[in-house]
Structures are given as structure tokens and as C-alpha cells.
Amino acid sequence: MGSSLSDLLRPDLRGRTPYGAPQLDVPVPLNTNENSYAVPQDVVDAIVASVAELASGLNRYPDREFVRLREDLAAYLTNTGEVAVGPEQVWAGNGSNEVLLHLLQAFGGPDRVALGFTPAYSMHPIITRTSGTTWVDGFRGVEGAGAFDLDVASAVAQVRAHQPNIVFLCSPNNPTGTALGLDLVEAVYDAGQRALVVVDEAYAEFARPGTPSALTLLNGRPRLVVTRTMSKAFALAGGRLGYLAADPELIEALRLVRLPYHLSAQTQAVACAALEHAGGLLATVELLKGQRDRIVADLIEMGLDPVPSDANFVLFGGLLDEQVTWRALLEQGILIRDVGLAHHLRVTAGTPWETGAFLEAMRSLAPTHRQEQLQ
Numbered sequence: 001m002g003s004s005l006s007d008l009l010r011p012d013l014r015g016r017t018p019y020g021a022p023q024l025d026v027p028v029p030l031n032t033n034e035n036s037y038a039v040p041q042d043v044v045d046a047i048v049a050s051v052a053e054l055a056s057g058l059n060r061y062p063d064r065e066f067v068r069l070r071e072d073l074a075a076y077l078t079n080t081g082e083v084a085v086g087p088e089q090v091w092a093g094n095g096s097n098e099v100l101l102h103l104l105q106a107f108g109g110p111d112r113v114a115l116g117f118t119p120a121y122s123m124h125p126i127i128t129r130t131s132g133t134t135w136v137d138g139f140r141g142v143e144g145a146g147a148f149d150l151d152v153a154s155a156v157a158q159v160r161a162h163q164p165n166i167v168f169l170c171s172p173n174n175p176t177g178t179a180l181g182l183d184l185v186e187a188v189y190d191a192g193q194r195a196l197v198v199v200d201e202a203y204a205e206f207a208r209p210g211t212p213s214a215l216t217l218l219n220g221r222p223r224l225v226v227t228r229t230m231s232k233a234f235a236l237a238g239g240r241l242g243y244l245a246a247d248p249e250l251i252e253a254l255r256l257v258r259l260p261y262h263l264s265a266q267t268q269a270v271a272c273a274a275l276e277h278a279g280g281l282l283a284t285v286e287l288l289k290g291q292r293d294r295i296v297a298d299l300i301e302m303g304l305d306p307v308p309s310d311a312n313f314v315l316f317g318g319l320l321d322e323q324v325t326w327r328a329l330l331e332q333g334i335l336i337r338d339v340g341l342a343h344h345l346r347v348t349a350g351t352p353w354e355t356g357a358f359l360e361a362m363r364s365l366a367p368t369h370r371q372e373q374l375q
């Protein structure tokens with residue numbers, strides 16, 4: 001008789017639950033903030049051609065340094081016109097989640113602390129704890145401002161109080177949709193004297209005009225990291241490509257923890273083909289922003305309480321029982337997200353048809369599912 005597996009498991013992992021957004025086959029999937037638009041045919045053709053070209057070379061390991069991909073990502077960021085980024089400042093992984101894991105492996109670990117401001121991206125604490133790092137649940141919300149706003153003084157006070165080794169900021173924030181001002185990023189950076197400050201900008205491309213990226217702060221801030229992904233705006237969630245921009249010395253540190261050849265030849269080729277067609281892929285961003293704004297306007301009309309959004313989703317409150325509403329929508333084939341916030345649900349902006357299906361269902365549910373009955 002040996003020990004049971006649960007005795008062998010790392011004590012800090014016992015009783016934990018894995019990440020588990022439902023993957024259900026429904027007509028209207030609006031729960032994981034994917035881009036609802038299929039990859040356009042000319043991009044499909046480019047992807048197929050580039051994979052066909054490399055297939056016979058799959059007997060060899062891929063370029064461990066993914067040089068072409070780093071050049072293309074740097075060029076994409078530079079072309080946004082906000083800031084010049086060089087390939088030596090770029091790192092990539094199989095989704096930005098892997099890039100975050102590399103950061104935790106290199107800069108976290110036992111006896112180290114990471115701080116985030118909840119509610120934010122649920123994977124930040126999960127990846128933090130996976131690496132044996134202690135997670136500290138900071139808070140958002142101040143009197144007189146929006147319930148989910150993160151205010152500069154509060155963020156700075158929390159950083160001073162916890163002295164973290166890593167601070168997570170998320171802008172635009174998932175699940176609230178709100179972007180952070182650069183003054184907050186700067187203040188947190190200055191307050192966390194020994195902290196790596198990670199700004200997760202997975203939804204940057206959806207931000208409303210006049211929302212600058214933390215990329216513009218990188219110069220002269222060696223402890224600042226900005227993470228991005230091709231999973232959302234680029235409609236490439238299945239391609240698994242996330243990346244970050246930071247000081248070249250920080251990139252060097254990530255080479256210590258990544259597995260050799262972590263980006264497959266086909267991943268690199270697919271991402272490069274997609275970046276070559278960035279214009280075509282990103283054309284859906286404006287359409288999705290329009291649907292997002294439509295959701296906000298319509299939910300207000302229904303007497304619900306949507307949070308203004310800079311992302312491709314909307315968090316809304318005002319529900320009597322969010323779990324009941326979630327199930328009622330699912331019964332109609334509409335899958336949205338219960339993010340564990342009382343009276344709130346999160347919905348992704350989809351195609352006009354998907355968005356319309358959600359809004360129509362919500363309009364019929366609202367009178368009985370609302371917290372406060374309209375007069």
C-alpha cells in the first residue's frame with residue numbers, strides 16, 4: 001500500500017479548483033471574450049501556405065529565439081504609433097498566460113508576494129499560486145466613484161502596505177472593462193520600489209480613443225512589463241500567442257525559465273502570417289466596439305446597470321440573482337459569464353446577430369430578473 005496521490009500532491013495545491021470557464025456547444029457563445037468573427041479567407045490562405053512551407057522541416061527544432069516573430073511583434077507595436085519597441089524588448093509564449101507564468105517563474109516563488117486588485121483577471125492569482133508565490137487580494141472601489149474604479153491613493157497605499165515583489169494591473173480590466181490612467185501605473189511603479197509591475201493589456205486594441213497604453217511608460221522603467229495577446233482583437237485565441245514588452249534585461253531573465261523551443265514552428269508561422277494581415281484581422285475591432293456600446297446603451301434602457309467598457313465585453317449589475325439569469329439565458333442557447341460577483345454577469349460583444357440574440361433574451365427577462373422593479 002502506497003500513499004494516495006492526494007498525499008503526494010504539493011500541500012499548497014490540495015483542494016484547489018482548476019480554471020474552468022464552461023466550454024459548451026451553444027448557438028451564442030459570449031462567455032470567454034473571444035472575437036466572434038472567423039479568420040478571413042485571405043488570412044486563412046496565408047496561414048495554410050506558411051504552414052505548408054515549414055511542414056517538411058518539422059524534423060528540426062524551431063527557432064528557439066523566434067527572431068522573425070519578435071521582429072514582427074515589435075513592428076506591430078511600433079506601428080500603433082504610440083511608441084517605438086525593438087525586438088530585443090519583446091518576449092512571447094503560448095498565450096499571454098504562458099508569458100505571465102514565465103514572469104512568475106523568474107520573479108516570484110516561495111517567500112515572494114504578488115498583489116492584484118480584485119475583481120481582475122482570475123488567472124493572475126492562479127498562475128501566481130502555481131509558482132508557489134503568495135497572492136495578496138487587493139481591492140478596488142472607493143466611495144463616491146464607480147464601484148469598481150481603482151483610485152491612485154488606494155492603490156499606492158495597498159502597495160506600500162504589502163511590499164509586493166510583483167504587482168498586477170489590468171487595463172482595460174477584466175471583468176469590469178475599465179481602463180486605468182497612466183498616472184496610476186506611474187504611481188504604483190514609484191510606490192513599489194522593489195516590485196515588478198505587470199500591466200495586462202489583453203484588450204488594449206478595444207480601448208476608447210484617448211486611452212494611452214502603458215507601453216508609452218516603458219522607457220526608463222526597467223521594472224515595468226506590458227503584456228498583450230493575439231487571442232482577442234486578432235481573433236486568434238486558438239493560435240495561442242501572447243507576448244510582452246519590457247526592458248531587454250528582463251527578457252534575458254525569462255530565457256532562464258522558459259522551456260527550450262517553447263514556441264512550435266507552426267505557432268511562430270501562424271502568428272507571423274496573422275501579423276502580416278494585422279489590418280484585415282483588426283478590422284473587426286471597430287464592429288465589436290459598436291456592439292459593446294450597443295450592449296451598454298440597451299442594458300441601461302432595460303433598467304440594468306452596465307459598467308462603461310474599454311474592452312470587447314460588458315459587466316452589468318442590477319440582477320436579482322445572477323445564477324438564475326445565467327441559467328435562463330443558457331436555456332435559450334446564450335452562454336455568458338458568471339464571474340462570481342453578486343448581482344453581476346459579464347457578456348462578450350459578438351456579431352450583431354449574437355449580440356441581438358442576447359439583448360432580445362435579456363429584454364424579456366429584465367422585468368422579472370431586475371433587482372429593482374421599474375415604476
Ligand SMILES: *Cc1c(COP(=O)(O)O)cnc(C)c1O
Nearest residue numbers: 095096097121174202229231242
Ligand atoms: C483573455 C485574457 C488574456 C489572454 O490570455 P491568452 O493566454 O493570451 O489567451 C490575458 N489577460 C486577460 C486579462 C484576459 O482577459
